[in-house]
Amino acid sequence: MTLPAEPAQPPPDCPLCPRLAALRQANRAAFPDWHNAPVPSWGPRDARILVLGMAPGQRGANRTGRPFTGDHAGRLLYATLLRFGLAEGTYEERPDDGLVLTGCRVTNAVRCVPPANLPEPAEIRACNGFLAGELAAMPNLRVVLALGVLAHNALLRVFGVPAARLKFAHGALHDLPGGLRLADSYHVSRYNTSTRKLTTEMFEAVVSDLVGLASREPGGT
Numbered sequence: 001m002t003l004p005a006e007p008a009q010p011p012p013d014c015p016l017c018p019r020l021a022a023l024r025q026a027n028r029a030a031f032p033d034w035h036n037a038p039v040p041s042w043g044p045r046d047a048r049i050l051v052l053g054m055a056p057g058q059r060g061a062n063r064t065g066r067p068f069t070g071d072h073a074g075r076l077l078y079a080t081l082l083r084f085g086l087a088e089g090t091y092e093e094r095p096d097d098g099l100v101l102t103g104c105r106v107t108n109a110v111r112c113v114p115p116a117n118l119p120e121p122a123e124i125r126a127c128n129g130f131l132a133g134e135l136a137a138m139p140n141l142r143v144v145l146a147l148g149v150l151a152h153n154a155l156l157r158v159f160g161v162p163a164a165r166l167k168f169a170h171g172a173l174h175d176l177p178g179g180l181r182l183a184d185s186y187h188v189s190r191y192n193t194s195t196r197k198l199t200t201e202m203f204e205a206v207v208s209d210l211v212g213l214a215s216r217e218p219g220g221t
Ligand SMILES: O=c1cc[nH]c(=O)[nH]1
Pocket: 053, 054, 055, 056, 057, 060, 061, 066, 067, 068, 069, 071, 073, 074, 108
């Protein structure tokens, strides 16, 4: 199968979000060994599943350059992807750990680390074209797993679906134009896991369902 062209990526000095560009500059001065640039998506583009996070963590993806790598959020995510056969190897919180995504791709709604871990609406809008490009570059895509309401709403924006029409709910499955499905989960953040808003069992149940869904042929039951 020939894949569509590589999706456009934000340049290392992407100027679209002044607040995020300022934080990037400050991080480059304070932590010159870190990645400190938009974090690229990773995983095979012919996968049927796309995992959509919110934005890189300051000491996680912003430091290591790989989504969900190096901070707490990646632990549950990658353990679960490994458990359900969507990844191979071991996750060791660094980008050279040899972990390979085999059945999914992972990206973020916003590619640069935001102050206080929270992107603003204008930043989500500014980065939305890159998310649209990712979707267009995945010809076999069946299911997007949105981690949290912000990722959910960023995906709806790509399709022009008002957020009020399809509300985020943990465990919910939504139909999007073109036959794509959207699966919702609470974010795998340290806050959600330590307060047990999201338990391992809850997250595994969502991933188990979407793996089943993604493996069925379109139109099948
Ligand atoms: O949403 C998130 C959280 C942590 N790291 C990411 O890459 N994305």
